Amino acid sequence: MIRTSRPADVIRYGVFGGPAPGNRAYPLASVGTGPSPAMSKREVMSAAASLRSNGTHSLTLAHGRYVPAIVAARPRVTVRAWEMTQLLVDSPEAATCHEVFGILFREIAHRGGERLFLRLREDDPLVRIAASCGFTKYGEETLLAGPKVSFPGVSTESVREVKPVDEHDLFRLYNASTPSRARFALGMTADQWRAAREPVGWRSREYIYRQDDAAQGWAQVIRKGRSAILTLMSHPNADNSVPALVTHAMSRSWGVGNWYVLAGDHQVRLQALMGQRGHWEVARYVTMARAITSPVTVAEARRAVRIRGLNPAVDLSERYQSSTREKSYAARNS
Template structure:
């Protein structure tokens, strides 16, 4: 009996220990249950289960992600075929793109690239504590100068996304408002979002969330208002004071955010690569694989 780690990493998965799946010879079906519709594929060779993949929509049907990926060390071409079929099934469900996050030094990356996944950007996972923020009080009053994010902010946030994200990444993640909204990862746990507006434009976007006692911070600052970021981080840490620890995912195109976190005692804990496969042309292609669509 062998146990293999989940090679796919989702936003929810960065807070908890690595999950494992047991591959048993002769087993040809798997089931993943979710509050949302998901797809599941298995690859069996000579009566032995070689790989398992589960995939699901992100915030909308235009963008899906591979949430679970387990494989034997010798799965090879079988894993490539499984990833290709997962993308095809996602396309049949309306996906224009499929995301896969993996460890940046993982052996899975060459395999994923052979299956048509293209490197998009790198992320560094930081972890720290909230105590450092208790004595920090900056000049910027976040409560007084920010508001809770609402649907009316969608267009302004999309403009902020365009102003802060390199075009080569936007081409993979989404170029339109609807594509961008669908590509956002699902919220996990209790989430609070605040925006800082200047003359009707959002200049900073702060998100905090808590799940299973672990907090998370996400900050998207406009380059012209980057000076607000330290105060926003301190505000977020104070609001997460009851958390055991706090994590933050920092993309490689926003290194200044990582510097601010390190000044507050955060330390890098891992590095991930985000890959994307375009599936827009696959939607009408036949899917020659056994799939299990699960809904609760």
């Protein structure tokens, strides 16, 4: 039986049927943890609390008292893009995932979702199972760990905190620095990119590197107690952006003892520079996405009104309905 999850399901998952593995999905703020072969009490409490998070939708596969699978997803920035936050699977059978994923896809579609994102460890057997469920791999990432570093002689005068007016320039930087396969999954338009940005909460800082009146680099720091995760984007032609952003971001993060740097496989320069400063590889991840056909989106397409003569064409119906869905979602969860 598949039903909406309850917090007690996590306890049943971790107790009945023997020790069960921990969460196998890795939202951005969770990289650097696990994998746990058996859930600890702290992990059980954390997972149970996350199922009640605002906007999270979760499903439980139950066979009597035994719970072999729990999945949970939440919207990223808007309801158009979702991410998997909990993937508790105690059964290696692909049929278990197919059954639960299929219902989760339909539930997200009825809520206006268009894409679902998932990050897994590269060596997890669920990568193959997720692919058989329609997920497509669009990126590979390396997690590096090490101490605080700096690059003497590199000026950080061009680095400052991100402001709302920088959004358009950051979108242009994203287009210039991100491989086409990833852009196709994350979004080709500014609205799609904005909807798919990973939420990290209030414990984060963003920095921008500007040169020649344009954004040449971007960095984000996510605090996790005495640890922090650093992610970056850099223009291919801006050689100084990476050392400047790393130096500035780490120098502004007081009290951090352990640093993690998440670098895509296309970010060769970032990986090389951090390796020279004593950082080492601790994990590898794959990022996957699945397109979801929403009944709402299909209905909108039939009523779409396009204004020609503008470049690009403007779909007024899509924008109006998307705005309506997002306002309704915000009202329900306020």
